[in-house]
Amino acid sequence: MSTIVYYTASLKNELIKLKRTFAFWLTIISAILFPILFFIAYIFEHKTLVPAAGVNPWGKFMVTQIENSTPFFIPMFIVLVTSLIMQIEHKSLGIKHLFALPVPKSSIYFGKLSIVILAIIVTYIYYYIAILLSGVLLGFVYPDLGFLNFQPEHFQYLKILMTSFVASLGIIGIQFWLSFRFKNFVIPLGFGMFLAIIGIIVSQAPQQSIYFPYSFSVLSVSLGDKMPLIFGISSVTIFSILCFLITSIFGYFNIKKLNIK
Amino acid sequence: MNELVVETKNLNFSYSKNKNDIQDLELKVPKGSIYGFLGPNGSGKSTSIRLILGLLKKNSGTVALFGELFNEQSRLNVLNKVGALIENPSLYEHLNAIDNLKISANYRQNISSNRIQEVLETVNLTKAKNKKIKEYSLGMKQRLGLAISLLSNPELIILDEPTNGLDPKGIIEMRTLIKDLNKKFGTTIFISSHLLSEIEKTCTHVGIIRNGKMLYQDTVASLKDSKGTNIKVEIEVDNPNEGVSVLKNLKMENISLLDDLLQIEVKNKNEITDVIDVLRTEGIHIYQVTIKNNLEELFLSLTEN
Numbered sequence: 001m002s003t004i005v006y007y008t009a010s011l012k013n014e015l016i017k018l019k020r021t022f023a024f025w026l027t028i029i030s031a032i033l034f035p036i037l038f039f040i041a042y043i044f045e046h047k048t049l050v051p052a053a054g055v056n057p058w059g060k061f062m063v064t065q066i067e068n069s070t071p072f073f074i075p076m077f078i079v080l081v082t083s084l085i086m087q088i089e090h091k092s093l094g095i096k097h098l099f100a101l102p103v104p105k106s107s108i109y110f111g112k113l114s115i116v117i118l119a120i121i122v123t124y125i126y127y128y129i130a131i132l133l134s135g136v137l138l139g140f141v142y143p144d145l146g147f148l149n150f151q152p153e154h155f156q157y158l159k160i161l162m163t164s165f166v167a168s169l170g171i172i173g174i175q176f177w178l179s180f181r182f183k184n185f186v187i188p189l190g191f192g193m194f195l196a197i198i199g200i201i202v203s204q205a206p207q208q209s210i211y212f213p214y215s216f217s218v219l220s221v222s223l224g225d226k227m228p229l230i231f232g233i234s235s236v237t238i239f240s241i242l243c244f245l246i247t248s249i250f251g252y253f254n255i256k257k258l259n260i261k
Numbered sequence: 262m263n264e265l266v267v268e269t270k271n272l273n274f275s276y277s278k279n280k281n282d283i284q285d286l287e288l289k290v291p292k293g294s295i296y297g298f299l300g301p302n303g304s305g306k307s308t309s310i311r312l313i314l315g316l317l318k319k320n321s322g323t324v325a326l327f328g329e330l331f332n333e334q335s336r337l338n339v340l341n342k343v344g345a346l347i348e349n350p351s352l353y354e355h356l357n358a359i360d361n362l363k364i365s366a367n368y369r370q371n372i373s374s375n376r377i378q379e380v381l382e383t384v385n386l387t388k389a390k391n392k393k394i395k396e397y398s399l400g401m402k403q404r405l406g407l408a409i410s411l412l413s414n415p416e417l418i419i420l421d422e423p424t425n426g427l428d429p430k431g432i433i434e435m436r437t438l439i440k441d442l443n444k445k446f447g448t449t450i451f452i453s454s455h456l457l458s459e460i461e462k463t464c465t466h467v468g469i470i471r472n473g474k475m476l477y478q479d480t481v482a483s484l485k486d487s488k489g490t491n492i493k494v495e496i497e498v499d500n501p502n503e504g505v506s507v508l509k510n511l512k513m514e515n516i517s518l519l520d521d522l523l524q525i526e527v528k529n530k531n532e533i534t535d536v537i538d539v540l541r542t543e544g545i546h547i548y549q550v551t552i553k554n555n556l557e558e559l560f561l562s563l564t565e566n
Contacts, residue, residue, distance in 0.1 A: 009367045016364055020355050088353065097351030097409075100314045102340035103368050259276075260316040 010111025023084035031126030034069040039134040046142045058152035071218040079192030086179035167220035170213035170243030177251030264292040266449045272322035283473040297460030298453040300470035306453040344415035350406025358390045380408040399426035419451045457560045496523040497549040
């Protein structure tokens with residue numbers, strides 16, 4: 001049977017396993033958390049936030065929101081959601097069963113990794129929809145905020161989100177391997193949360209932290225035009241993708257050789 | 262020549278450097294047999310099973326399944342013919358039985374939804390198929406684990422302590438099921454257990470392991486023959502002390518009292534009648550005569566030093 005068949009079977013199964021789990025709900029809760037906070041802030045402060053005539057309110061609303069929440073929150077979200085998705089397997093003692101099935105170990109490892117990435121992308125999509133809806137809703141509640149009179153410039157905002165997602169790939173590779181490797185979720189969770197906080201702190205010194213994967217998410221937004229480029233591409237983007245590829249491949253070979261007790 | 266479904270040669274494995282957990286293990290499981298893998302807790306039964314299935318990396322030796330060496334290349338082909346239940350069953354507690362079976366069926370491919378209903382029927386869980394596993398009892402989980410291992414109609418089923426946590430009725434059902442599978446489909450079944458009585462009632466072949474070493478391996482019938490010719494008999498009487506002195510006059514061997522029960526050894530079953538006659542002529546009342554299963558003692562003597 002071909003690799004593709006094994007891989008799709010693995011994906012299908014991972015989706016069944018996510019049914020009714022907290023990991024599934026976490027994607028929704030995380031996505032609507034900040035839009036709700038911003039919605040409330042706009043409700044209370046709407047008088048000071050009325051834009052000058054002819055100014056598109058969406059720009060300020062979207063960009064401040066995305067830039068002030070996503071970069072700090074996403075690394076912690078990744079640490080948490082990756083641990084939770086792997087815990088479904090560890091809690092059910094599933095790995096010994098999976099590795100005794102006539103299925104390549106690669107389809108299991110990369111199938112699960114794909115689902116983790118999918119869960120994160122879905123969260124981004126929910127998040128984007130939630131901000132748009134909260135903006136429209138504000139437009140109805142306070143028409144003078146002008147949300148109904150202008151069109152949001154989707155391309156600009158989606159580009160920021162896309163950059164933030166790619167900058168997070170590096171830690172997805174690391175966290176996924178840790179969560180797969182260690183049954184005890186305290187290890188990937190504690191390690192990841194600690195480094196995520198360190199990442200935010202050291203991002204104040206961009207020249208050094210540009211090599212530290214847990215800072216990439218913040219740097220991808222905070223550096224703006226000052227981002228060093230490699231072959232015309234943001235260096236954080238390149239480092240993040242490299243980190244993802246290396247840790248995923250290393251992680252797979254490590255797991256493949258592991259004694260399953 | 263009898264074909265071997267599982268064969269290990271010089272199998273060695275250790276979890277840590279200073280201890281050998283499995284030493285030169287030579288398992289031979291003939292095709293069509295029910296093989297009982299017997300040993301006290303911590304003797305290396307589960308470790309051996311994990312080595313057979315490639316979950317642990319052996320230090321040295323070989324594992325062959327269906328006459329094919331188990332390695333990276335043959336792994337998928339070999340595992341395709343195996344169904345395994347390793348220690349506690351791997352079940353997703355937040356899902357129901359159908360979903361749990363569906364997951365294994367998807368991984369294995371080519372398994373129809375009819376087959377899912379069929380195995381549920383086999384393990385008697387049809388009524389509970391839509392219940393979440395969280396609400397299952399230990400015995401039900403064990404049965405669902407067995408159902409999962411049956412899904413692909415495997416040629417070899419490996420069951421690690423399958424009767425753990427089952428009530429007496431469940432144990433009998435499991436025993437019948439195992440025998441049926443073996444009889445109807447010729448499935449080779451490899452069962453590990455620390456209970457001799459279990460193995461004795463179900464299995465055709467037995468391997469006894471202690472501290473990672475195989476102590477004995479043969480058919481259950483020859484194990485029974487090897488236990489010596491004497492039959493041990495236990496007799497419950499109204500006056501055990503008098504009974505002992507009466508029997509001592511008979512010059513019989515190995516007469517003793519254990520918990521007020523007479524213990525004697527006789528050479529054949531006819532001698533049991535003689536013993537009863539002697540006791541009765543002395544006016545001693547007999548309430549119970551039992552032939553003791555000395556396989557149990559053999560097992561203990563094999564596994565205790």
